[in-house]
Amino acid sequence: MEFIVRSPKNKPDVVEVRYDCDCGCKPRARYTRGTDEANHEHCCCGIVHFVGAHAEEKLVTYLQERRASGEDADLTYDLHAETVEAPWGESVDVAYGLPEEPCEH
Ligand SMILES: [Zn+2]
Numbered sequence: 799m800e801f802i803v804r805s806p807k808n809k810p811d812v813v814e815v816r817y818d819c820d821c822g823c824k825p826r827a828r829y830t831r832g833t834d835e836a837n838h839e840h841c842c843c844g845i846v847h848f849v850g851a852h853a854e855e856k857l858v859t860y861l862q863e864r865r866a867s868g869e870d871a872d873l874t875y876d877l878h879a880e881t882v883e884a885p886w887g888e889s890v891d892v893a894y895g896l897p898e899e900p901c902e903h
């Protein structure tokens with residue numbers, strides 16, 4: 799997946815990671831420097847991406863919780879993790895899950 803990494807205007811301590819999804823959306827998630835947080839966006843086509851601290855663990859937990867509540871119970875996710883470089887030079891974790899079959903609308 800090709801991520802676009804940048805800081806939003808006037809927010810040098812925030813990194814926003816987005817991509818151009820095949821479905822036409824531009825999902826974006828942000829991480830704020832120095833925090834222990836991760837944020838995510840769940841695209842309409844089923845792709846989920848997390849950005850920030852412990853992104854992979856949070857992605858796994860999120861998908862388990864959804865499955866436990868019966869959402870996406872029929873979906874199998876292919877999980878990936880990588881790091882991107884924030885504008886301030888730090889590595890930031892990015893994790894994403896690709897559904898084996900895209901969601902139907
Ligand atoms: Zn979409």
Ligand SMILES: [Zn+2]
Pocket residue numbers: 819820821822823841842843844845
């Ligand atoms: Zn999408």
